[in-house]
Amino acid sequence: MTTTEALAFVRRAGVVLESARGPVPSLAETIAGERIRGSYWAHPKGNTIFLRTRSIRKSPDVLVCRLLGGKVTYVHRRLWPALVRMANRIGPDRLAAIREVHTVSGKHRVVSTRYPDWVPPSVRRAAKALDESDAVAELPFAIPSAIPVRRS
Numbered sequence: 001m002t003t004t005e006a007l008a009f010v011r012r013a014g015v016v017l018e019s020a021r022g023p024v025p026s027l028a029e030t031i032a033g034e035r036i037r038g039s040y041w042a043h044p045k046g047n048t049i050f051l052r053t054r055s056i057r058k059s060p061d062v063l064v065c066r067l068l069g070g071k072v073t074y075v076h077r078r079l080w081p082a083l084v085r086m087a088n089r090i091g092p093d094r095l096a097a098i099r100e101v102h103t104v105s106g107k108h109r110v111v112s113t114r115y116p117d118w119v120p121p122s123v124r125r126a127a128k129a130l131d132e133s134d135a136v137a138e139l140p141f142a143i144p145s146a147i148p149v150r151r152s
Contacts, residue, residue: 003055014079018072023141084127085135
């Protein structure tokens with residue numbers, strides 16, 4: 001799967017887990033073409049999975065957050081208004097945008113941009129115009145406060 005194909009997959013699905021299993025597709029398992037047991041690093045396509053996940057994380061059209069079960073979740077821009085409309089039911093912690101940065105020492109650190117600081121004005125306007133029932137219909141799995149995510 002190319003980066004373009006991976007981005008198209010996220011766009012079509014709307015919400016995708018990076019590598020966990022849950023109520024939405026897993027990008028890692030989609031790239032692998034099969035269920036992954038344990039870490040995707042042990043899979044023959046582990047390096048490709050890593051490269052594609054990092055490409056997705058860099059896309060301006062994808063929110064990277066911990067929406068589902070505290071796991072890294074990708075939400076395509078087309079669903080951001082629904083997320084914002086349901087923010088009071090989802091909770092700000094699950095809607096914080098996350099990104100990984102590399103420190104001078106070479107370590108990785110996760111940096112969080114709290115909700116609603118990452119939300120563009122156009123998305124706020126679209127969210128206000130969206131009926132709450134329509135938002136729930138687009139993201140029914142996002143409402144519970146704790147979404148169970150099965151481990152490999």
